[in-house]
Structures are given as C-alpha cells and as structure tokens.
Amino acid sequence: MRMAKYILTVCLLMIAGHMLYAQEEDLLKLVGGEEKPQKQYVDYAFKSSRVIMSHSMEVIRPGVMDMRILHRFGNVNRGAYEFFGLDNASMRLGFDFGITKNLMAGIGRSTNKKELDGFIKYRLIHQAKGPGAMPFSFLLVGGSSMTLLKWADTSRKNFFTSRIGYYGQAIIGRKFSEGFSLQFMPTIVHRNLVATQNDPHDLLAMGAGARLKLSKRISLNVDYYYRLNPNPEDGTQNPLSVGFDIETGGHVFQLHFTNAAGMNEKVFLLETTNKWEKGDIQFGFNISRSFQVKKKKK
Amino acid sequence: MKKQILTAVIILFAASSLPAQDKYFTKSGKIVFSSKTSMENIEAHNKSVTCVLDTKTGNMQFALLMKGFEFEKALMQEHFNENYAESHKFPKAEFKGQVINNNEISYTKDGNYTAKVKGKLTIHGETKEVETQGTITVKGGRIETDAVFHVTLADYKIEIPALVKDNISKTVSVTIDCTLDLLKS
Numbered sequence: 001m002r003m004a005k006y007i008l009t010v011c012l013l014m015i016a017g018h019m020l021y022a023q024e025e026d027l028l029k030l031v032g033g034e035e036k037p038q039k040q041y042v043d044y045a046f047k048s049s050r051v052i053m054s055h056s057m058e059v060i061r062p063g064v065m066d067m068r069i070l071h072r073f074g075n076v077n078r079g080a081y082e083f084f085g086l087d088n089a090s091m092r093l094g095f096d097f098g099i100t101k102n103l104m105a106g107i108g109r110s111t112n113k114k115e116l117d118g119f120i121k122y123r124l125i126h127q128a129k130g131p132g133a134m135p136f137s138f139l140l141v142g143g144s145s146m147t148l149l150k151w152a153d154t155s156r157k158n159f160f161t162s163r164i165g166y167y168g169q170a171i172i173g174r175k176f177s178e179g180f181s182l183q184f185m186p187t188i189v190h191r192n193l194v195a196t197q198n199d200p201h202d203l204l205a206m207g208a209g210a211r212l213k214l215s216k217r218i219s220l221n222v223d224y225y226y227r228l229n230p231n232p233e234d235g236t237q238n239p240l241s242v243g244f245d246i247e248t249g250g251h252v253f254q255l256h257f258t259n260a261a262g263m264n265e266k267v268f269l270l271e272t273t274n275k276w277e278k279g280d281i282q283f284g285f286n287i288s289r290s291f292q293v294k295k296k297k298k
Numbered sequence: 299m300k301k302q303i304l305t306a307v308i309i310l311f312a313a314s315s316l317p318a319q320d321k322y323f324t325k326s327g328k329i330v331f332s333s334k335t336s337m338e339n340i341e342a343h344n345k346s347v348t349c350v351l352d353t354k355t356g357n358m359q360f361a362l363l364m365k366g367f368e369f370e371k372a373l374m375q376e377h378f379n380e381n382y383a384e385s386h387k388f389p390k391a392e393f394k395g396q397v398i399n400n401n402e403i404s405y406t407k408d409g410n411y412t413a414k415v416k417g418k419l420t421i422h423g424e425t426k427e428v429e430t431q432g433t434i435t436v437k438g439g440r441i442e443t444d445a446v447f448h449v450t451l452a453d454y455k456i457e458i459p460a461l462v463k464d465n466i467s468k469t470v471s472v473t474i475d476c477t478l479d480l481l482k483s
Contacts, residue, residue, distance in 0.1 A: 003301075027350035027359045028392075030481060031323045040365070044380055061372030098372070178386050216381050217459075247381075249462045250373065292371040 042127040045137070045175035045183075048252045048288045049096060049104065049121075051209030052223040052241040053260055053268055057137045057173030057183050059123050060098035063294030068094040068108070070263045070286045077279040085282055092263040097293075102126070110263050117264040119143030127174060141169040145264050162193035165266040169207075179213040187225070189269050196231070204228040205269055217247045221256070225269060239272045243284075254286035319480060320405070322441050323350040327476030329362060331449070333467035340374060340466065342367040349476040351441060356400025358415060358443075360393040360474070382456050383422060392420045393428070403434055410435050415445065424454040432474065441478040446471060 046056035049066065060066050074088035082088065094108030102123040109116050125138035144166050151158045167190070173183030185207035194201055207225040214220055223241040230236055243256020259276050260268035274280035327347035333340040344366045351358045364385040369375040379385040395417015397403065403411040416429040432445025450469045451458060458466045 003304075006301075006304075027321065027323075027352060027357055028348060028361050030321065031325065031348060031350055044376060064372050216384075249377075249459070249465070290373045292373065295370050 037130050039132045040129045042129060042137075042175050045127070045173060045181040046209075046211050046221075047219060047245040047247055048254070050254070050286070050288075051183070051211070052221050052243050052254060052256050052286075053239065053258065053263065054185055054207055054209050054223050054225075054265075055119075055121055055139075055141050055169065055171060056209060057123075057127075057139060057171050057175075057181070059102055059104050059121060059139070060096055060290070062098045062100050063292060064098040065291045065293045066096040066098075066106075067289045067291065068092075068096060068106075068286060070094070070284070072258070072260075072263065072282050072284040075274065075280050075282055076257070077281075090262075108264070110267075112262045112267060114148040115145050115262070115264060115267070116148060117143060117145035117266075136172055136174040139171040139173075141167075141171065143167050143169075143265060145266050159193075165189065165191045167265040167269075169265070173209075181211045183209045185209065185225075187265065187269070189266050191266065191270070196234075198231045198233055200229050200231065203230065203269060211245070214244075219245045221245055221254070227269060230270075235273055236270065237272045237275055239268045240276055241284075250289060252286075252288040254284075254288070256284050256286075257281045258284055319482065320354040321350060321352050321481040322478035323481045324348070324476050324478045327360070327474070327478075329360075329475075330473045331367070331470045332473075333470045335465060335467050338465045340369070342369045342375075342378065344368070347474075347476060349443065349478060350481070351397075351443070351478055353400075353403075353405040353441075356397035358393075358395055358397055358417070360476075362391050363389055364391060365389065382451075382458075388421075388423045390420075391422075394418050395428075397434070403436075405436055405441065408436050408438065413443070413445075419449075421449070422454045422456050426453050439480065443474060443476045443478065445474045448472070 046058045048056065049058050049060050050056055070092040072090050074082055074085035076085045078085055090111045092108050092110040094106055096104055096106035098104050105118070105120045107118040119141055121139060121141045123137060123139045125134055125136065127137040128134045144164060146163045167187060169185050169187040171183055171185050173181065175181040187205045187207055189203045191201055205225045205227045209223045210221065212220045221243055225239050227238055237259060239258065239260035241256050241258035241260060243254055246253045246255065259272055259274035259281050261271045261273065262268050325348050326345060327349045329344045329347045331342055344362050346366050347360060347362045349360050364383045365379060367378060369378065395415055398414045398416050403413060411434045413432050413434045415432060418425050419428045428447060430445055430447035432443060435442040448469050448471050452468065
C-alpha cells in the first residue's frame with residue numbers, strides 16, 4: 001500500500017513536470033535576454049554643437065563637416081523703415097569638423113570687425129547610463145579670434161599680437177531627460193589689447209544654456225552669460241539669446257532673438273551693448289548643414 | 299532493495315523527461331535593413347542580434363537593440379534614433395514566432411531546408427503579424443538562418459516627414475543572417 005502511494009506520487013510529479021515543460025516558454029529568457037547591462041552613452045542633448053551662441057555639450061561625429069551660416073540682423077526696434085532690422089545683416093561663415101568621437105574643431109570668419117576665429121573642443125567626460133554611469137558630461141573649449149581690420153591709428157606702433165584674443169571654456173552639462181538638457185559654462189576671455197585701463201585683459205563669465213524639447217524636431221533654447229568683472233563704465237551688457245531649434249532632415253535652423261553683438265565668444269561677451277529691456281534686440285538665424293566627409297566603415 | 303531499484307528507475311525516467319539539448323542560440327546575429335530610393339540608398343547594420351530556436355517545437359525568437367544599428371552617415375543614425383525609431387522610448391525590437399514546417403526539417407542532418415516562419419514582430423512599440431520564407435542550413439552541429447522580408451514603416455507608426463519622403467522608402471527590406479550554436483543548459 002505504501003508502495004502504491006509512493007509510485008502514484010512520483011507519477012503525478014512527473015506529469016506535472018511534463019505539463020510545465022509543454023508550456024510555451026520565453027526562449028529569450030533562456031539566454032538571459034539580449035541585454036547584459038552595458039555602458040550607454042547619453043547623446044543628443046542638443047540638436048547641434050551650439051546652444052545658440054555658445055558651444056553645447058555635443059560633439060559632432062567623426063568624419064562629419066558641419067557648415068554653419070550664422071546671421072544677425074539689425075535691432076528689431078528700428079521700425080518698419082529698417083524692416084525691423086532685417087535691412088542690416090552681419091554674418092559668420094564657419095566650418096566645424098568632427099575629428100574623433102570626443103574631439104572637434106572649427107574655423108569661421110565674421111563680417112563684424114572682419115574677424116577670423118577658430119576653436120578646439122574636447123570631451124573629457126561623457127554622460128552615460130548603466131555600468132560606469134556618469135551623471136554629466138565635461139568638455140573643454142579653447143579658441144582664438146583675430147581681427148583683420150586695418151589699424152585705426154597708424155601713427156602708433158601696432159603689434160600683430162594686438163589683433164588677437166583668446167578664450168577658454170569648460171562645459172559641464174547634463175541631459176536630464178529626453179526633453180530637457182542644461183549646461184553651465186565658466187569662461188575666461190583674454191584680450192591682448194584693451195581700449196582703456198578700466199578694461200580687464202581677462203574677463204570672467206559664467207554661462208548657462210538649456211534646451212527644452214517641444215516636439216521631435218523643435219526645441220526651445222536659452223543661452224545666457226553673467227559676466228563677473230566687466231568694465232563698469234563702457235555700458236556693455238550680459239548677452240542673452242532665446243530661440244528655437246528646428247530640425248528638417250539634413251539641416252538644423254536656429255531662429256532666435258538676442259542682444260549679443262557678434263558671433264564669437266570675445267565679441268558677444270565684451271562688446272554687447274544692446275539691452276533686452278529696451279527692446280534693442282536682434283533677430284538672428286543660424287543654419288547648420290552636416291556633410292559626411294568621411295564614411296564609416298561597414 | 300525493491301524500493302532502491304524503483305527509485306533508480308524513477309530517477310532515470312525523470313532525467314529523460316528533462317529538456318533535451320535541442321535549443322540553439324546566438325547573441326551576435328546580423329540584421330541589415332536597407333531602404334532604396336532614386337534619391338538615396340540607406341543601409342544599417344546590427345551585429346548583436348539575439349536569436350533562439352527550439353528545434354523541437356519550432357519556436358523562434360529574435361531580439362535586438364535599436365541603438366545597435368550602425369549607419370554609414372552619423373546624421374542618419376541620429377535621425378533614426380531620435381526621430382524615426384525613437385530608441386529611447388522603444389529600445390527593443392522583437393520577433394516571436396514559429397517555424398511552421400518544423401517537422402520537415404531534420405536538425406540532426408546536414409543540409410539546406412526551406413523554413414516558413416510566422417509570428418509577431420514588434421518594432422516602435424507596434425506589433426504586427428508577419429510571415430516569411432527563409433533558409434535553415436544545418437552544418438556541423440550549427441544552424442544558420444537566413445531570411446529577407448519587408449517591413450512597411452507605416453504599419454509600425456514610423457512617420458516619414460514630407461520633406462524627406464523621396465529619400466526614405468516606405469517599405470524597407472530586412473535581411474537576417476544568424477548562426478546558432480547549441481544552447482547548453
């Protein structure tokens with residue numbers, strides 16, 4: 001009797017086992033799914049390598065050339081006669097190159113003061129998720145600009161180095177979510193030649209840039225600098241730009257309003273005299289067009 | 299004594315009822331998709347596709363990470379992830395199905411077999427029934443699966459804006475090339 005019970009139990013167990021086995025199983029689970037947790041870099045915090053006027057925490061990909069055409073029109077408050085500023089435009093034509101995953105460089109020429117500028121941007125820390133996660137990205141930018149204007153005063157001795165200014169910038173940024181990215185940019189600008197004794201050779205500024213995505217292809221961007229030691233007497237202002245990034249296939253259009261003069265760090269930090277509160281703002285738009293110069297290997 | 303024998307027999311039985319070694323898998327399968335238009339040809343490669351095949355039941359499953367697709371142009375890759383596949387929202391694509399004519403394939407004998415596969419394909423959070431015909435090649439204890447099928451982007455709610463509708467084909471072809479090894483359990 002005891003034996004019969006024993007056999008019965010075992011049979012039942014075996015049947016139960018077979019039933020379990022017959023159930024449709026998730027095969028992928030057998031191999032542990034397809035994801036072993038991997039370090040994933042967080043990309044596309046900004047649509048382009050600039051917030052509006054400032055460098056963003058994005059680096060363009062290796063082998064990509066980004067042609068950037070920047071326009072700033074005249075002041076909007078000039079009225080209908082000046083077509084709200086559109087009769088006057090200044091521009092910067094620039095080319096940026098992606099060299100490695102973390103390194104890019106660019107050159108540009110502005111109509112304002114006939115300035116030539118160039119920069120190198122390097123990403124030391126790349127925001128990432130998963131194992132080895134990093135909460136933020138950290139980049140360094142070094143740039144220089146040179147005016148090619150003829151000397152205003154030819155009676156004095158003019159040095160070539162007087163034409164040149166430099167800037168150094170650190171970018172600490174984080175893409176908080178798909179829709180929101182924020183970065184801070186402590187910056188130093190150095191001029192070899194300044195106009196008066198009150199003008200600092202080295203200007204320190206703290207910048208902030210943010211992006212809020214409104215849809216898949218449109219975002220709202222804000223870009224601002226607070227200057228720590230400006231010349232209090234020359235009436236220059238902290239630059240603020242607000243605008244939209246619109247992406248269409250191969251182009252990114254940046255439409256914005258700004259009080260900034262010029263389109264390189266030295267100019268917009270040191271020579272911005274327009275005031276937002278007076279309506280001395282300009283309409284501007286940037287066009288960014290990417291070309292794949294070097295193709296990726298398959 | 300009798301009891302001991304019985305126990306031994308039962309253990310043997312139990313062992314035989316354990317799943318046999320009839321599941322094959324890979325984690326480095328290849329899937330290529332391509333879109334051809336008169337304006338532009340686009341091709342993307344994913345080299346870390348997971349595929350599992352149960353030769354006993356014919357159950358077949360694929361899974362891949364959308365971010366794993368690599369394009370020739372960086373901008374295409376960005377647009378693919380950001381605008382079309384929305385990889386942050388829908389990181390995975392999956393296929394769960396069956397080889398319908400599984401009994402016509404002898405997985406223990408080397409050779410080429412035509413396989414009819416039917417199942418559910420999930421891309422961009424949308425699931426659709428798909429059916430295709432491919433080849434299963436058994437060779438030296440490994441199983442190769444090859445298939446080509448077409449995916450209509452609109453079925454998976456992937457929108458192509460009017461501006462680039464000439465550059466991206468409405469239907470992309472998907473090529474599968476996976477070599478499966480025995481899954482040792």
